[in-house]
Amino acid sequence: MKTLLTIIMLTTSIYAADLRLAWQDNSDNESGFEVWRKVDDGDWTLVGATNADVVTWLDSYLPIGSTLSYRVLAWNQFGQSGFTNIVSIGTYPPRSPSDLGGQITPDKPVSFIGPLEAPEASVKIRRDSRGRIIMSRG
Numbered sequence: 683m684k685t686l687l688t689i690i691m692l693t694t695s696i697y698a699a700d701l702r703l704a705w706q707d708n709s710d711n712e713s714g715f716e717v718w719r720k721v722d723d724g725d726w727t728l729v730g731a732t733n734a735d736v737v738t739w740l741d742s743y744l745p746i747g748s749t750l751s752y753r754v755l756a757w758n759q760f761g762q763s764g765f766t767n768i769v770s771i772g773t774y775p776p777r778s779p780s781d782l783g784g785q786i787t788p789d790k791p792v793s794f795i796g797p798l799e800a801p802e803a804s805v806k807i808r809r810d811s812r813g814r815i816i817m818s819r820g
Contacts, residue, residue: 701741705754705766712756715739718765720751744773 703717717730717739730739744750751770756763 701744701750701771703739703741703752703754703769705737707735707737707756709756709763711758712763713758714756716755716757716762717741718753718755721745721748726753746773746775748773 705715707715712734714734715732715736716728717732718726719729719741720726729741732739739754741750741752749770749772751768753765753768755765
């Protein structure tokens, strides 16, 4: 089954704890795009999808200490395109300064009260299941 779907040049960039994929849509008849990811030398897994004409996707689950590889394809009712080029990026934490030390503590909610608009207001800081820092007003 022949399709007229083509995608070229998948790119990636990291912003804080999220990774943004972008690609060029060279077709006018896609129903959507599929995003496939491989962690290290593992198998390719479908991790996301977009609607037609949406040419970016945000990956918010970035395992630390891994090499992530991505590829994208377009699809419609007649079939699918080939995959884009593969882009890979490492999620390795920066090295710590050599003259500092410390210890890792278990994941616990932390709260403090600071000079906010109302004296009874508080801010809670915690890490979610993906390791991202979450701040909320109490």
